[in-house]
Amino acid sequence: MSKGLFITIEGPEGAGKTTIIGMLATKLKEQGIKVIITREPGGIPIAEQIREVILDKENTAMDSRTEALLYAAARRQHLVEKVVPHLHEGSIVLCDRFIDSSLAYQGYARGLGIDEVYSINHFAIEGMMPDITFYFDIDPEIGLDRIGQHKGREVNRLDLEELHFHKKVREGYHLLLERFKDRIVMIDASQSLEDVFQIALSKLVKVINHS
Ligand code: TYD
Numbered sequence: 001m002s003k004g005l006f007i008t009i010e011g012p013e014g015a016g017k018t019t020i021i022g023m024l025a026t027k028l029k030e031q032g033i034k035v036i037i038t039r040e041p042g043g044i045p046i047a048e049q050i051r052e053v054i055l056d057k058e059n060t061a062m063d064s065r066t067e068a069l070l071y072a073a074a075r076r077q078h079l080v081e082k083v084v085p086h087l088h089e090g091s092i093v094l095c096d097r098f099i100d101s102s103l104a105y106q107g108y109a110r111g112l113g114i115d116e117v118y119s120i121n122h123f124a125i126e127g128m129m130p131d132i133t134f135y136f137d138i139d140p141e142i143g144l145d146r147i148g149q150h151k152g153r154e155v156n157r158l159d160l161e162e163l164h165f166h167k168k169v170r171e172g173y174h175l176l177l178e179r180f181k182d183r184i185v186m187i188d189a190s191q192s193l194e195d196v197f198q199i200a201l202s203k204l205v206k207v208i209n210h211s
Contacts, residue, residue, distance in 0.1 A: 004090050006087055007131060008099075008133045009095065012138060013143050016196060019193060020193070021037055038082055038095050069120060079124075104169050105169055108169070109166075132184075132185065137188055138170075
């Protein structure tokens with residue numbers, strides 16, 4: 001059994017996940033808590049290489065099932081090579097995206113089916129689900145607008161999808177909230193960064209204190 005806590009952060013583009021994860025980790029470290037930040041797809045060299053293939057804007061021919069399988073493959077390698085060892089050392093692992101991204105993006109928005117995508121991911125993760133998931137909810141029009149203002153941010157193949165696709169991603173997440181009521185906690189990410197951070201921090205502290 002692992003001793004750490006596996007916490008995943010989810011949400012559509014522009015929800016502020018990555019910034020907030022950094023702020024949460026800094027806060028926990030100040031309190032002497034062992035914490036690491038990582039991300040999907042990527043986090044370790046093999047998975048970062050898979051990420052390049054998935055997100056390359058030139059790969060317009062990529063089939064949806066290929067896409068889902070590549071995310072699952074990157075997930076598997078990242079889990080065994082990085083997440084599990086850190087959990088065994090007793091760290092809190094804050095992971096920017098995990099299985100729910102595949103269920104919302106590939107399962108629902110791409111139309112492959114949430115159950116179908118869950119089944120290939122079940123093979124990949126062997127039941128290693130997060131202890132808790134924070135879902136940052138935002139209207140995709142606001143989220144995409146925020147991304148547009150980040151001039152330095154790399155635009156990837158999924159960012160180029162139409163607004164309709166991003167709306168479906170959000171609908172997909174809302175279905176997952178129903179389905180995994182005990183695991184997924186929603187945070188309204190349309191508020192200011194500082195407010196979102198404070199809400200996320202107080203929820204995170206509660207989870208740590210009860211673990
Ligand atoms: P990234 O630049 O990390 O986006 P973000 O900052 O929004 O997290 O790119 C990851 C992209 O991959 C993002 O568009 C979401 C998508 N994705 C999936 O479609 N399925 C998945 O399983 C994962 C992990 C990500």
